[in-house]
Amino acid sequence: MSDLQGRVAIVTGGAAGIGRATALLFARAGARVVVADRAEEAARAVVAEIEREGGEAMFQHVDVSREEDCAAMVKAAVERFGRLDIAFNNAGMPGRVSKTEDQGFAHWHRIIDVNLNGVFHCMVHELRAMKEHGGSIVNTASVAGVRGAPFSSAYAASKHGVIGLTRSAAREYGRYGIRINAICPGVVKTAMAEELATASPPGTADALLAASILRRPGEPEEAAELVMWLCSDKASFVAGAHYMIDGGLTA
Numbered sequence: 001m002s003d004l005q006g007r008v009a010i011v012t013g014g015a016a017g018i019g020r021a022t023a024l025l026f027a028r029a030g031a032r033v034v035v036a037d038r039a040e041e042a043a044r045a046v047v048a049e050i051e052r053e054g055g056e057a058m059f060q061h062v063d064v065s066r067e068e069d070c071a072a073m074v075k076a077a078v079e080r081f082g083r084l085d086i087a088f089n090n091a092g093m094p095g096r097v098s099k100t101e102d103q104g105f106a107h108w109h110r111i112i113d114v115n116l117n118g119v120f121h122c123m124v125h126e127l128r129a130m131k132e133h134g135g136s137i138v139n140t141a142s143v144a145g146v147r148g149a150p151f152s153s154a155y156a157a158s159k160h161g162v163i164g165l166t167r168s169a170a171r172e173y174g175r176y177g178i179r180i181n182a183i184c185p186g187v188v189k190t191a192m193a194e195e196l197a198t199a200s201p202p203g204t205a206d207a208l209l210a211a212s213i214l215r216r217p218g219e220p221e222e223a224a225e226l227v228m229w230l231c232s233d234k235a236s237f238v239a240g241a242h243y244m245i246d247g248g249l250t251a
């Protein structure tokens with residue numbers, strides 16, 4: 001069953017991990033997909049995979065910390081496919097593992113620029129493109145968006161910000177038929193999770209999983225299923241929400 005037939009979707013961070021899995025799922029559901037990322041080769045490989053499966057997609061280079069890139073991304077989507085219905089603002093980077101006083105000012109600013117300002121930059125342009133006809137936006141937060149993340153305070157602050165931005169904008173744009181929600185992944189098997197596990201003291205990743213209900217990491221495809229549902233008409237009564245997808249880590 002194609003839930004997104006005829007829709008046009010942007011996926012930032014679409015080259016890898018949760019974004020890649022979602023771009024592929026969107027395309028299988030009938031959407032035309034803009035795979036937006038700063039990692040060109042990997043993103044083009046996702047476009048090629050979608051096309052091999054008979055879908056329609058395009059690559060767009062974007063560094064979400066640059067507002068002009070985000071403006072160009074939305075413009076390119078509308079120019080190529082005629083409209084914009086769905087946006088998954090998912091690009092993000094992991095934080096440095098250190099005490100707050102050692103996070104570093106430059107690091108703090110970079111994390112906020114990518115993880116929070118990046119979502120804002122994308123949303124401003126997406127909302128303008130969707131206002132006439134409505135749409136659905138999903139932003140990627142994290143379990144670190146709803147509770148403290150010791151030794152990752154910049155990252156946690158950025159993800160708390162994503163939830164505040166999601167809820168506030170959702171309350172403004174419901175009247176335009178635009179539903180805005182967030183997802184809060186726990187540990188999902190991606191390059192980022194691997195990078196974090198390597199940077200953390202030994203045993204940290206295992207302890208996190210042991211503290212969850214399902215006691216295993218999630219697959220990117222499991223997160224993609226939630227995003228797909230949120231973006232589809234099946235979630236027509238869901239707005240301003242943030243959904244945990246964390247194997248029960250925060251239960």
Ligand SMILES: NC(=O)c1ccc[n+]([C@@H]2O[C@H](COP(=O)([O-])OP(=O)(O)OC[C@H]3O[C@@H](n4cnc5c(N)ncnc54)[C@H](O)[C@@H]3O)[C@@H](O)[C@H]2O)c1
Pocket residue numbers: 012013014015016017018019036037038039062063064065090091092093094114118140141142143184185186187188189190191192193
């Ligand atoms: N994997 C996890 O355990 C986990 C947990 C909670 C939240 N998240 C969030 O999920 C999102 C996706 O992460 P993932 O785990 O799939 O990671 P990933 O490293 O597999 O993929 C991230 C993608 O984002 C792209 N990207 C990074 N910075 C960018 C920028 N400035 N502009 C454009 N693209 C950029 C990367 O090139 C990459 O393709 C992130 O926002 C992350 O914070 C992940």
